[in-house]
Amino acid sequence: AQKVTQAQTEISVVEKEDVTLDCVYETRDTTYYLFWYKQPPSGELVFLIRRNSFDEQNEISGRYSWNFQKSTSSFNFTITASQVVDSAVYFCALSEANFGNEKLTFGTGTRLTIIP
């Protein structure tokens, strides 16, 4: 069975600080995919990144970066120089490569508040 753990329920930082959101996952599959989604106050889930289990390269996109480490089953997300617009709930998710049925298993989310 798959499981995603986001131990940080809520985080508050002052604007312009860096912040890292933790994600730990469990799966028996050797091929799987990891995702991060953002859910702003409006409620709609916004896709941020997808990572294949065979690709452990870290990725940077503007102020966002992701650190994938298979050895510790972690896929952490860092926001650099945070902004008020980054305030949202962030979900880490996992899907197994299962003949096209790549249903997502989500963590419980981390609520990030950026204080101006």
Added chain:
Amino acid sequence: GAGVSQTPSNKVTEKGKYVELRCDPISGHTALYWYRQSLGQGPEFLIYFQGTGAADDSGLPNDRFFAVRPEGSVSTLKIQRTERGDSAVYLCASRYRLAGGYEQYFGPGTRLTVT
């Protein structure tokens, strides 16, 4: 282009009533998913369609829940004899590629309140 749309955006119903929730996926997306998100939780998988057929309904909580996708596009989630515990946001998502870990695009959800 148009994203995933869901109607209604809000639905209030009395305990014991029947409700239908509709999802219009992105045109051309063959995979469609329903999830349920309770307050303070992450979305939980309910059912997956590939084309017209329900390929995986293992997430449906009981036989009061049913979903269809008769023409491989629009899907309807049906809940019979609603209970207060069914109150949640019901999310629909669609995906373009058959496989390969491509992202699911989510709709805005239907907030169901059972009184």
